[in-house]
Amino acid sequence: MKAFLELPQHIRWLGAVLAAMVAFLIYDLYHWWQSNDEYLFGMIVPFFVAFIVYDRWPRIYRVLAGKPLEGASKSALEATEKKLENPPSLLTRFGGILGPLSKLAAGLAIAGCLFIFFYGALYRAMEGRNLISSTAFAYSFAGLVLASVFLFADKNSQSEDISLHQRFVVAGCFLFPALIWMLAVPMPWFFYTAVSTFLMNQVAVVVFFTFDFLGYAIIQQGSILVLPNGEVGVEDACSGIRSLTACLFAGSFIGAAFFESLWKKSLLVALAMFFAFFNNILRSLFLTAWAYGKGPTALDGDFFILGMNMGNVHDFTGWVVLGLTVVTLLILVKIFSIRLEFEAPAAPPPAASASV
Numbered sequence: 563m564k565a566f567l568e569l570p571q572h573i574r575w576l577g578a579v580l581a582a583m584v585a586f587l588i589y590d591l592y593h594w595w596q597s598n599d600e601y602l603f604g605m606i607v608p609f610f611v612a613f614i615v616y617d618r619w620p621r622i623y624r625v626l627a628g629k630p631l632e633g634a635s636k637s638a639l640e641a642t643e644k645k646l647e648n649p650p651s652l653l654t655r656f657g658g659i660l661g662p663l664s665k666l667a668a669g670l671a672i673a674g675c676l677f678i679f680f681y682g683a684l685y686r687a688m689e690g691r692n693l694i695s696s697t698a699f700a701y702s703f704a705g706l707v708l709a710s711v712f713l714f715a716d717k718n719s720q721s722e723d724i725s726l727h728q729r730f731v732v733a734g735c736f737l738f739p740a741l742i743w744m745l746a747v748p749m750p751w752f753f754y755t756a757v758s759t760f761l762m763n764q765v766a767v768v769v770f771f772t773f774d775f776l777g778y779a780i781i782q783q784g785s786i787l788v789l790p791n792g793e794v795g796v797e798d799a800c801s802g803i804r805s806l807t808a809c810l811f812a813g814s815f816i817g818a819a820f821f822e823s824l825w826k827k828s829l830l831v832a833l834a835m836f837f838a839f840f841n842n843i844l845r846s847l848f849l850t851a852w853a854y855g856k857g858p859t860a861l862d863g864d865f866f867i868l869g870m871n872m873g874n875v876h877d878f879t880g881w882v883v884l885g886l887t888v889v890t891l892l893i894l895v896k897i898f899s900i901r902l903e904f905e906a907p908a909a910p911p912p913a914a915s916a917s918v
Contacts, residue, residue, distance in 0.1 A: 565619075568719055569626050576714050583703055584608070587743060590686075590696055594748050600804045603811050604746040610815050611739040617819065618735040621645060625728045628718035645822070649727030661726050664712070671709035678702040693748060700747040707740035708733050738818035745811055758803045761839070765846045772847060778854065787850060792858040794850055805880065809838035809887045820895050830894060837890050841883045848879060 566574065588608055595604035615622075620634040621642040630639055653660060682698025689695070712733040715724055724732075749757070762785045770782040781788040786795050813834025817827035852875060853861055861876050872878045 565623055565627070565631060569623070570717060570719050572714055573626055576710060580707060580710070583706070584611075587699055587703055590691070590699055591743075591747055593691055594693075594696060595746075598748060600807055601746065601748055603808050607742055607746045607811075611742060614738050614815075614818050615736075622732055622735050625724060625732050626715060626718055628720040628722055641822070645731055646728055649725070653727050653730075664726065668709040668713040671705050672713065675702040675705040675709065679706070693750070696747050697750060700743040704740040704744050707736050711736050738814060742811070742814060745807065745814065749807075754803070757806075761803055761806075761842075764839075765843060768843050769846050769850050773850065773854075789850075789854050789858070792853070794853045794858050794861075805842055805883050805887065806835060806838045808884055809834045809891075812888050813891055816891050816895060821898065826898055830891065830898070833894060834887065834891055837887045838883070841886050841890075845879045845883045849876065 566577070569577075591604055595601050620631045620638040623631040624639075624642050624646065630642075634642075678698050679702040682695040682702065685698070686692065686695035712729050715729045715732050718724055748754070766782055766785045766787060770780055770787060773780040773787075779790050786793055810831065813831045814827075817830040821827050821830070849861055856863075862874050866872065
């Protein structure tokens with residue numbers, strides 16, 4: 563709290579406003595989190611956001627207060643200074659032009675996001691809680707955070723101008739805390755339907771091709787697989803869209819918590835989507851094989867491991883897919899970090915020479 567009070571007054575007011583908006587956003591989205599199993603992970607989004615902001619606080623404070631944070635770890639301070647030094651050549655070369663243009667873009671973004679936010683509030687007042695308003699709140703809040711942090715981080719507590727590079731660094735610290743709310747709100751129905759239908763068709767095609775290639779009797783009728791002992795439908799729950807949203811959240815958080823490079827974060831998120839889809843294909847192959855051997859009704863039967871009831875086969879394999887994808891992402895984190903373990907040690911200082 564003491565460190566927060568040392569920030570410029572306009573930054574403190576901005577922080578208070580954004581915190582109030584976060585509280586309202588949690589209140590509004592809680593309805594969807596508790597009523598939709600696909601977005602149950604939203605319950606932990608506020609805690610993960612708080613952790614990321616806390617983890618990056620030394621860097622935020624260093625820029626906005628104009629001095630290092632007292633009590634911060636040596637590694638955090640070193641990482642902060644490393645991030646702030648050596649701005650990209652693009653900023654140093656075209657900073658005189660990019661500065662005013664970026665401020666203008668941020669101002670326009672704030673105006674647009676405020677319009678969307680108040681439109682959502684007006685629509686909610688007329689219709690009650692609805693997905694359109696919740697989507698407007700989440701999406702506009704993401705833009706408001708990034709644009710307002712960049713625009714208002716113009717002077718530090720020492721009344722010194724904050725460089726364009728440092729303003730981008732501070733705004734970048736809020737990339738995950740801002741954008742994750744867009745993932746925590748249910749997809750618009752038209753987008754959800756398009757993605758779900760596409761995934762269902764792809765799963766059905768892969769499963770049919772695999773069983774047909776192995777010589778098993780199977781017929782595909784759209785998203786329905788006809789087996790000798792019945793039919794198996796690749797329904798919405800089997801499309802993989804549930805694990806896709808949860809794995810996107812996991813990949814975004816792991817990338818934000820473990821990596822500094824934007825390309826590593828982006829690659830991890832992309833791989834999270836890929837492995838969510840790939841592991842769901844494995845799940846669909848297993849479920850089809852289970853139905854082929856025991857009949858389609860067996861998919862609703864209980865699954866036992868060492869005498870323990872793990873629930874029905876369909877739901878249990880869904881949790882296995884999610885866990886397998888998260889484990890895969892953690893393995894990728896280790897792979898992405900291997901280079902750090904083989905870095906050459908710092909060269910020792912040259913020995914002093916004595917003259918005689």
